[in-house]
Amino acid sequence: MRTPADIIAGILARNPRAVGRAISLVENGDPRAGEILAALEDSRVAAATILGITGPGGAGKSTLTGQLIGHYRALGRRIGVVAVDPSSPISGGALLGDRVRMMAHATDENVVVRSMATRGRIGGLCAAAGAAVRIMALAGCDPVIIETVGVGQAEIDVVRLADLTALVMAPGLGDDIQAMKAGLVELADILVVNKGDHPAAEALMLEMTPVARERGRALVRTVATEGKGIAELADTATALAAAQRASGEQARRRQRNREAEAVDWAVELLRPAIRAAIHSAGPGCDPRATARAALADLLGRPSESLPTLSEAAFKPIIPISPIVESVEAAHGCCSATHA
Numbered sequence: 540m541r542t543p544a545d546i547i548a549g550i551l552a553r554n555p556r557a558v559g560r561a562i563s564l565v566e567n568g569d570p571r572a573g574e575i576l577a578a579l580e581d582s583r584v585a586a587a588t589i590l591g592i593t594g595p596g597g598a599g600k601s602t603l604t605g606q607l608i609g610h611y612r613a614l615g616r617r618i619g620v621v622a623v624d625p626s627s628p629i630s631g632g633a634l635l636g637d638r639v640r641m642m643a644h645a646t647d648e649n650v651v652v653r654s655m656a657t658r659g660r661i662g663g664l665c666a667a668a669g670a671a672v673r674i675m676a677l678a679g680c681d682p683v684i685i686e687t688v689g690v691g692q693a694e695i696d697v698v699r700l701a702d703l704t705a706l707v708m709a710p711g712l713g714d715d716i717q718a719m720k721a722g723l724v725e726l727a728d729i730l731v732v733n734k735g736d737h738p739a740a741e742a743l744m745l746e747m748t749p750v751a752r753e754r755g756r757a758l759v760r761t762v763a764t765e766g767k768g769i770a771e772l773a774d775t776a777t778a779l780a781a782a783q784r785a786s787g788e789q790a791r792r793r794q795r796n797r798e799a800e801a802v803d804w805a806v807e808l809l810r811p812a813i814r815a816a817i818h819s820a821g822p823g824c825d826p827r828a829t830a831r832a833a834l835a836d837l838l839g840r841p842s843e844s845l846p847t848l849s850e851a852a853f854k855p856i857i858p859i860s861p862i863v864e865s866v867e868a869a870h871g872c873c874s875a876t877h878a
């Protein structure tokens with residue numbers, strides 16, 4: 540299985556090794572990746588639902604993902620899971636735990652699982668994970684689930700990869716939930732209160748009910764460890780995905796996501812040149828000024844033509860507002876609140 544044509548044939552034949560090989564070629568920037576990526580313009584990829592699962596560490600994302608796999612397998616579906624690992628030493632153990640949980644499906648060839656590292660790159664997740672998701676879809680996986688380990692930026696990145704995103708919350712996580720509410724509640728399509736068996740679950744449901752209603756988001760209560768609420772969660776995702784497909788929202792989001800992926804690749808491509816320009820300019824005493832001068836040099840433009848640092852420096856790395864607008868637009872046409 541050496542040529543791109545062989546690998547593509549293998550993916551179409553649902554060979555898990557071909558799927559793994561294709562993802563590795565994209566991840567490693569292999570020249571053969573281009574031909575494989577071109578093959579992903581396919582009706583099977585368009586038809587599959589890409590479901591993002593995000594939320595703070597310990598909320599139960601992996602347990603829920605395991606249950607969703609079981610649910611979809613019982614329906615005879617083939618499932619892909621891309622588990623995103625921010626590669627931090629802190630979360631290393633968590634990912635290992637996830638792998639152990641996925642082992643329940645390890646011998647099932649209709650469950651394709653791949654862990655991907657963001658390698659500490661800011662916004663670097665999309666670059667290869669987007670391709671991984673589409674490769675799995677081409678191999679007949681539907682849905683493809685993208686699950687993050689609950690750490691910072693990756694939680695937002697996952698929104699850019701998915702057709703729809705479930706934000707998993709749980710009682711007793713404290714400050715994390717507050718942080719979640721600030722940003723991710725705006726971006727998520729489905730709010731999940733997991734650990735519904737916890738004594739404080741009712742309070743979190745009461746807190747989230749008006750939040751979901753105001754924003755027209757679905758709200759689902761689950762007990763992942765017991766499989767409760769899983770069918771409702773899956774049905775909600777299916778209904779939302781169908782509505783998004785019918786309204787053209789899915790196509791809009793995929794276009795947006797492709798653009799975000801292209802931005803990531805552009806930054807990756809520029810990185811060595813930026814590093815060289817900064818190195819040759821010398822360290823300087825203000826790293827921000829050094830960055831600006833190096834970039835101006837690289838672009839062959841006067842530095843006055845670049846945005847000022849006060850404009851650029853404190854903007855979020857991902858421009859969130861277009862995503863929020865797009866999510867709002869989607870919910871305008873398909874608000875399904877199961878509170």
Ligand SMILES: Nc1nc2c(ncn2[C@@H]2O[C@H](COP(=O)(O)OP(=O)(O)OP(=O)(O)O)[C@@H](O)[C@H]2O)c(=O)[nH]1
Pocket residue numbers: 594595596597598599600601602603633634636637687688689690733734735736737761762763764765
């Ligand atoms: N009581 C209870 N415990 C749960 C439930 N769901 C998950 N847990 C437990 O919560 C812990 C964390 O679950 P995970 O599925 O690893 O959570 P996660 O969100 O994937 O965590 P990270 O990968 O670290 O971000 C585990 O010990 C689970 O068994 C639930 O519904 N009720």
Ligand SMILES: [Mg+2]
Pocket residue numbers: 600601602633637687688689
């Ligand atoms: Mg996990």
